[in-house]
Amino acid sequence: VGKSTIDEEVLDELENVLISSDVGVETTVKIIRRIEERVARDKYMGTDELDRILREEIAGLLSSNNTEDVSDDFALPAGKKPYVIMVVGVNGVGKTTTIGKLAAQFHKRGKKVVLGAGDTFRAAAVDQLKLWGDRVGVPVISHGMNTDPSAVAFDAVKTATDMQADVVIIDTAGRLHTKINLMNELTKIKRVMQKFTPDAPHEVLLVLDGSTGQNAFIQATEFTKATEVSALAITKLDGTAKGGVVIGISDQFKIPVKYIGVGEKIDDLQTFNKMEFVDSFFKK
Amino acid sequence: MFENLQDKLNKAIKTLKGQGRITEINVAATIKEVRRALTDADVNYKVAKDITDRIRDKAIDRKVLISVEPGQLFVKIVQEELTELMGGEAQGINVKGDPAVILIAGLQGSGKTTFSGKLASYLKRQGRTVLLVAADIYRPAAIDQLKVLGEQVGVEVYSEPENKNAVQIAQNAITQARKTGKKIVIVDTAGRLAVDEVMMKEIEAVKRAITPTETLFVVDSMTGQDAVNTAKTFNERLDFDGVVLTKLDGDARGGAALSIKTVVNKPIKFISTGEKMEALDVFYPDRMASRILGM
Ligand SMILES: Nc1nc2c(ncn2[C@@H]2O[C@H](COP(=O)(O)OP(=O)(O)OP(=O)(O)O)[C@@H](O)[C@H]2O)c(=O)[nH]1
Ligand SMILES: Nc1nc2c(ncn2[C@@H]2O[C@H](COP(=O)(O)OP(=O)(O)OP(=O)(O)O)[C@@H](O)[C@H]2O)c(=O)[nH]1
Ligand SMILES: [K+]
Ligand SMILES: [Mg+2]
Ligand SMILES: [Mg+2]
Numbered sequence: 001v002g003k004s005t006i007d008e009e010v011l012d013e014l015e016n017v018l019i020s021s022d023v024g025v026e027t028t029v030k031i032i033r034r035i036e037e038r039v040a041r042d043k044y045m046g047t048d049e050l051d052r053i054l055r056e057e058i059a060g061l062l063s064s065n066n067t068e069d070v071s072d073d074f075a076l077p078a079g080k081k082p083y084v085i086m087v088v089g090v091n092g093v094g095k096t097t098t099i100g101k102l103a104a105q106f107h108k109r110g111k112k113v114v115l116g117a118g119d120t121f122r123a124a125a126v127d128q129l130k131l132w133g134d135r136v137g138v139p140v141i142s143h144g145m146n147t148d149p150s151a152v153a154f155d156a157v158k159t160a161t162d163m164q165a166d167v168v169i170i171d172t173a174g175r176l177h178t179k180i181n182l183m184n185e186l187t188k189i190k191r192v193m194q195k196f197t198p199d200a201p202h203e204v205l206l207v208l209d210g211s212t213g214q215n216a217f218i219q220a221t222e223f224t225k226a227t228e229v230s231a232l233a234i235t236k237l238d239g240t241a242k243g244g245v246v247i248g249i250s251d252q253f254k255i256p257v258k259y260i261g262v263g264e265k266i267d268d269l270q271t272f273n274k275m276e277f278v279d280s281f282f283k284k
Numbered sequence: 285m286f287e288n289l290q291d292k293l294n295k296a297i298k299t300l301k302g303q304g305r306i307t308e309i310n311v312a313a314t315i316k317e318v319r320r321a322l323t324d325a326d327v328n329y330k331v332a333k334d335i336t337d338r339i340r341d342k343a344i345d346r347k348v349l350i351s352v353e354p355g356q357l358f359v360k361i362v363q364e365e366l367t368e369l370m371g372g373e374a375q376g377i378n379v380k381g382d383p384a385v386i387l388i389a390g391l392q393g394s395g396k397t398t399f400s401g402k403l404a405s406y407l408k409r410q411g412r413t414v415l416l417v418a419a420d421i422y423r424p425a426a427i428d429q430l431k432v433l434g435e436q437v438g439v440e441v442y443s444e445p446e447n448k449n450a451v452q453i454a455q456n457a458i459t460q461a462r463k464t465g466k467k468i469v470i471v472d473t474a475g476r477l478a479v480d481e482v483m484m485k486e487i488e489a490v491k492r493a494i495t496p497t498e499t500l501f502v503v504d505s506m507t508g509q510d511a512v513n514t515a516k517t518f519n520e521r522l523d524f525d526g527v528v529l530t531k532l533d534g535d536a537r538g539g540a541a542l543s544i545k546t547v548v549n550k551p552i553k554f555i556s557t558g559e560k561m562e563a564l565d566v567f568y569p570d571r572m573a574s575r576i577l578g579m
Contacts, residue, residue, distance in 0.1 A: 091395075092395060124431075128424045178534050211391065213536075214325070215506040242510070
């Protein structure tokens with residue numbers, strides 16, 4: 001049976017799905033409006049078609065990944081060697097683990113990878129990254145704990161250049177976006193790296209925990225201000241949390257989601273697929 | 285990002301008054317603002333609905349809309365309701381036993397290891413002898429992390445780097461504590477997802493083997509809608525005694541606290557407010573209520 005209008009029940013159900021996926025009230029209202037408008041335009045609509053439209057409208061808010069290579073998102077853009085990635089985010093979201101997993105993907109593709117142990121603050125952070133380096137089989141540049149992270153980043157970029165590495169990934173300490181000094185420190189790390197490679201970092205990857213609610217929005221806002229975030233990674237999507245807050249974030253900031261973390265093992269990193277992501281909201 | 289709830293309510297009520305129809309149905313519009321504010325603060329949407337249904341009844345009972353300061357009274361009712369739901373007085377932890385055993389559990393990255401260090405320090409400052417136990421056999425450098433914290437707070441850390449059996453490690457640690465006269469044992473465990481059956485079985489086995497005096501569930505205050513699922517499952521599996529809410533030094537509204545309290549009805553015993561070992565506090569329901577409402 002086709003419908004020319006969506007009934008309340010369908011919209012209520014959609015609202016529940018979106019809100020419980022952490023999409024947030026504002027973005028949910030926006031999505032529902034778009035669907036209402038579209039349904040008003042198209043005269044006749046079957047249930048299957050409606051279902052498709054729901055998903056399309058939601059996915060439509062997710063910004064596209066604008067790397068040149070569409071066949072493999074783990075490919076590195078040409079002409080930037082080493083490609084410098086700086087990884088940032090609040091405490092405990094999965095930055096260091098994502099770096100380990102990402103290094104493994106690049107390494108697997110025959111790329112020369114260098115890691116920079118820029119978290120010199122959290123207990124055993126350097127050891128943790130070194131263990132990941134060993135696991136993957138790539139060098140980790142470190143100055144030890146309680147040293148200047150900018151100096152580590154500078155050294156990592158320089159060493160990677162000297163070694164003719166393809167990519168260097170800099171870990172940073174977790175920090176809440178409300179801590180102004182720590183946010184300024186990120187800007188400084190960036191600036192110091194630029195003394196060696198003027199256009200570094202080529203990518204600032206903001207890691208968001210998939211179980212985070214609406215606060216992720218403010219995290220994106222503040223980290224973007226401090227470091228010009230250019231890509232997002234959402235972790236811990238192997239649980240029941242959906243990570244829906246990134247829809248609004250990606251829409252507002254036009255930052256693509258590049259990676260998703262789906263576990264703690266070395267292979268548990270995937271490139272982001274919009275439709276799969278949206279479909280996961282509707283799975284029981 | 286969030287407009288003050290009181291302003292929003294005042295606006296909504298003004299509109300209603302302008303229409304000259306102060307009826308029970310109209311309370312619904314105002315209630316919707318409250319529900320939205322709660323959802324924006326990450327209170328689970330089902331929980332938010334139950335709460336606002338009750339608030340609506342109270343608002344009608346207390347004739348909010350014809351009161352002198354309807355916005356103010358409305359907010360007061362909301363705040364009272366939230367505070368009540370969040371639990372009465374601050375509750376401490378049970379440290380009876382010889383040794384008293386405290387088991388720490390929760391999702392990955394929620395702040396368990398950091399909290400373990402803080403709790404050790406807190407109890408030590410009360411003059412107790414404490415042993416920290418590194419029972420996370422998975423996370424790279426988990427043992428080192430706890431050792432660094434143990435050193436910072438001057439508390440011994442028990443670990444068995446070669447042993448891949450968390451149950452044994454925890455048991456051996458308790459034997460060690462008895463031998464060395466430690467009165468409190470704090471067992472830090474690996475982060476795990478509620479849907480990870482193998483890992484949930486592991487923590488159940490740890491609990492069974494060491495019969496903790498106190499099992500604490502550690503939650504990140506930034507957690508969204510999923511907090512209820514996680515808390516429910518951990519509670520079903522571990523029947524924990526209390527909740528620790530972490531990273532409250534940020535600006536998260538912390539609605540998860542309300543959802544969890546409502547769903548599992550266990551007290552929030554501590555809040556974590558920073559990375560430093562001193563950043564630990566007891567929980568105040570009224571403060572949390574205000575925080576969720578952004579006031
Ligand atoms: N289940 C699951 N766990 C993850 C994932 N990514 C990271 N983790 C776990 O989350 C915890 C925190 O990860 P880290 O990589 O240390 O996080 P971080 O952001 O570097 O933390 P800080 O440096 O302390 O701010 C660890 O236990 C990881 O194993 C994921 O995709 N899924
Ligand atoms: N700002 C802030 N950071 C915190 C707080 N509690 C913990 N952290 C940080 O959060 C991150 C994760 O903390 P951990 O103690 O390693 O978390 P965990 O639950 O043991 O993590 P896993 O063992 O990987 O599951 C670290 O960077 C901590 O320094 C807090 O209350 N405030
Ligand atoms: K977290
Ligand atoms: Mg880290
Ligand atoms: Mg830990």
